[in-house]
Amino acid sequence: MIKLYDFSLSPRARKVRITLAAKGLAYEKVPIDITKGEQKTPEYLAINPYGKVPALQDDGTTVYESTIIMEYLNEAYPTPPLLPDDKGQRARARVLMHYADNPYERAVATLAAELLLKPMQGGATDHKVVSQATTALNLCFDHLTNELGDNDFLVDSTLTLADIPYVSWALLFPRLNVDIPHPRLEAWINRLKEQPSVQAAG
Ligand SMILES: N[C@@H](CCC(=O)N[C@@H](CS)C(=O)NCC(=O)O)C(=O)O
Incomplete structure (x- = not known):
């Protein structure tokens, strides 16, 4: 199951949630409360060394940076395509x-x-x-x-x-x-x- 390290108010995390929804993908949300500094714990820094949300784990792959996560999802789950053919x-x-x-x-x-x-x-x-x-x-x-x-x-x-x-x-x-x-x-x-x-x- 895809895991999204998420903060509900984060516009960058929302980019990934929109992409997941557009692909119709089920995923587990792991809330990271950035108002409490949860993005800077050693456990989370091991997932995203930048100490920021979002991050995503899928099939043994960890990805961070919201735009790169969107690109990853579009390649890993090609239907429906979210980039033009040309x-x-x-x-x-x-x-x-x-x-x-x-x-x-x-x-x-x-x-x-x-x-x-x-x-x-x-x-x-x-x-x-x-x-x-x-x-x-x-x-x-x-x-x-x-x-x-x-x-x-x-x-x-x-x-x-x-x-x-x-x-x-x-x-x-x-x-x-x-x-x-x-x-x-x-x-x-x-x-x-x-x-x-x-x-x-x-
Ligand atoms: N370029 C990164 C930026 C990520 C980012 O700055 N996320 C914010 C939330 S929208 C964050 O985690 N802020 C907490 C912090 O910087 O400690 C991306 O697009 O994923």
Whole structure:
């Protein structure tokens, strides 16, 4: 049985839960409470030396880093395929996954740190940092609007690994007061939120 080392609120762990649901795979969740430092215990560091969630174990293989876990699952369980057949489109999907893991994730994670985590820990929000992250996120929205064009999904006619990180982080938008300034992009995020795999992943 696949084992997912998981924290329910983690957008990176959610990427993996969406992928598992899209593949229809049963798995066992092992909760790692990162608010209690459980990701830094020697037992967990032996599974993921980075001391972060998620991590996954399957058939004697241990994998960490959420994007690499998504790729692993797509190779180990090919049906339904979550990357396009065409190698050029597959490369484009991976570029978009890289974009999600870099400027997009950085902007949303910064907003989450300033607007959710700091106040929870009794700290003060730095509004200059919020404003810079908002500008960065709006640049990402411009770029993604071009990438999406008139399509319903980023690289194919259905959900692929390229869409998954974007919706996983976007589930935080209502709590971060993020408005998506482009109607087509907003419709894409709403379409992703309605996918059964996204709903099942929580
Ligand atoms: N690049 C890693 C980042 C993992 C990551 O930062 N996970 C967060 C939760 S979303 C975490 O475990 N934070 C606790 C910590 O850094 O100690 C991935 O995508 O898997």
